[in-house]
Amino acid sequence: MVFPRPEWEKFRERIAALPMSAQWWKRIFLGNAMDVEMDSTGRVLVSPELREAAGISRDTMLLGMGNHFELWDKPTYDAQEAKAMQGNMPDVFKDFSF
Helix, strand or coil: CECCHHHHHHHHHHHHCCCHHHHHHHHHHHHCCCCCCECCCCCECCCHHHHHHHCCCCCEEEEECCCCEEEEEHHHHHHHHHHHHHCCCCHHHCCCCC
């Protein structure tokens, strides 16, 4: 996940407030977070450690998800999307109007 700074602060506070039973997940989310900067052409440079953790090899997908972005390895995203499209739409969309 890629957060603008204000949204990251909110997310970080929510994670930090979780009980001790979630301590390992707190470590995973907070301990692996990294600040990234844009270069002079507006590109975000993702560290090799984060690319490896996300399974990103070459082609990527950047998805706007409201208050954050998701960065995906394109083949992985394509496979997950195809799997989701073959299943049923979740019940929460039954009363949703497009």
